[in-house]
Amino acid sequence: MEEVIENKFIAIKSHINGAPIEFDFEVKTETISLSAKSKEVIVKNLYVSIDPYQLHRMKSCSSSQTTIYLAAPVQPGQSIDTYGVGRVVASGRPDFAKDDLVVGLLAWGEYTVVEEGRLLNKLDPMGLPLPYHVGPLGFSGLTAYAGFFEICKPKKGENVFVSAASGSVGSLVGQYAKLFGCHVVGCAGSQKKVDLLKEKLGFDDAFNYKDETDLNSALKRYFPNGIDIYFDNVGGEMLEAAVANMNKFGRVALCGVISEYTGGGKRPALEMLDVVYKRITIQGFLAADHTKNYGDFISTITDHLRTGKMQALCDISHGLESIPSAFVGLFRGDNIGKKIVQIAHE
Structure with a gap:
């Protein structure tokens, strides 16, 4: 018998064309099959990024929405993708295995079904805390x-x-x-x-x-x-x-x-x-525009963080339900450093 899990995720109720408020968001629920289809990877989300640019995606119209796929519009009721770190729970791809740590485009939700072509890479934490890979290494x-x-x-x-x-x-x-x-x-x-x-x-x-x-x-x-x-x-x-x-x-x-x-x-x-x-x-x-610099960037930042030459500022909230307040807080200047929500324990 096929195993299914319940997935809660955050969605907008309608387009947001002014300052966001928590009431603009809702928790929705869907079921996900744990039998990953060919070329799919099912990820349990651990840490997800909260970014001001997402507001442009939530507007009914923004000039940014047609410029790059990362700025594509978000429709009411839809899952909202974001950068994050997670752990594989099922894989239909030979390059990912159960329990692998991964980093890439996940979702403001408990789980993400990542289809082929969507940004996802295996993650070597390199001895650094996982939130660093959402913030200073993201x-x-x-x-x-x-x-x-x-x-x-x-x-x-x-x-x-x-x-x-x-x-x-x-x-x-x-x-x-x-x-x-x-x-x-x-x-x-x-x-x-x-x-x-x-x-x-x-x-x-x-x-x-x-x-x-x-x-x-x-x-x-x-x-x-x-x-x-x-x-x-x-x-x-x-x-x-x-x-x-x-x-x-x-x-x-x-x-x-x-x-x-x-x-x-x-x-x-x-x-x-x-x-x-x-x-x-x-x-x-x-x-x-600068993915060609990724290798030099990772080498430089990991060295600086390990030696203490640079400090990482990660502002972490906990639980899926905290995402709306975390996002709204960005526009009040509540955060210090990178705003991240921890969805689940590592």
């Missing part, structure tokens, strides 16, 4: 590494500004910049986060942007000699102020624009004369 980590080294093209001694610096990407960028030999200042939304940036992550300085009435003046104060590199996770007025304080041939890496995600933020009004006459490069990018 997409967030590759985003930070490729964004800083490939997009920003740093030179030793340059002045680097990082917004949302205590987040999953910014916290790593700042540490890479310090290790490379740059002068690094970050901003965050609370004194607790500011203290963490300076005391734990080694930033040269940091400030609470909520305490500043004039961001332009604040950046002049923290960068009297101008900004060479701005790693932008925020957009809006922060991007405006950073560009106004850039040096000639400055580089801006556009990683995210969270201030605009929910529709309430101010769009940046850049001084385009600055961009032209200072010859500033402004470039958006996605981690998926």
Whole structure:
């Protein structure tokens, strides 16, 4: 007799076109056969990633939805895929066996049926905690590494500004910049986060942007000699102020624009004369564009984590039902570091 299991997963009730609230989500239930079909792998999800970009997928319409398969729209009632770590419970593929640890595109649910062609790889934990493979060794980590080294093209001694610096990407960028030999200042939304940036992550300085009435003046104060590199996770007025304080041939890496995600933020009004006459490069990018750097990235980050040169910030909630509050909290700035939900025990 075929064995089936009950799978609970998180879905949206309807499209979300403003700021998300917990009521926008629901727990749904389906049954899954444990007899994996040919080319299928059934995975018990252990740790799953919670990311702000998912909000674009939940909107009825977003320009991002047609750009890359990872940003494909999510329909109400559907399972929501995400990056995560799990353990194989059944396999119809010769390259995966029961009890293998895996990393790849899983789901906001208890189990994932992974079909051939969907990102899934065996995981060697390399002696590091499993959540690290969702955070600093996952997409967030590759985003930070490729964004800083490939997009920003740093030179030793340059002045680097990082917004949302205590987040999953910014916290790593700042540490890479310090290790490379740059002068690094970050901003965050609370004194607790500011203290963490300076005391734990080694930033040269940091400030609470909520305490500043004039961001332009604040950046002049923290960068009297101008900004060479701005790693932008925020957009809006922060991007405006950073560009106004850039040096000639400055580089801006556009990683995210969270201030605009929910529709309430101010769009940046850049001084385009600055961009032209200072010859500033402004470039958006996605981690998926930089898979060629994956080997160098993993080698570098694992070495830094093992030696203590870099710190991993993993903000972990527990239980499937905590996913909606974890996701909503991203847009309130609740998280410190990479937001992860532990679905099941290892």
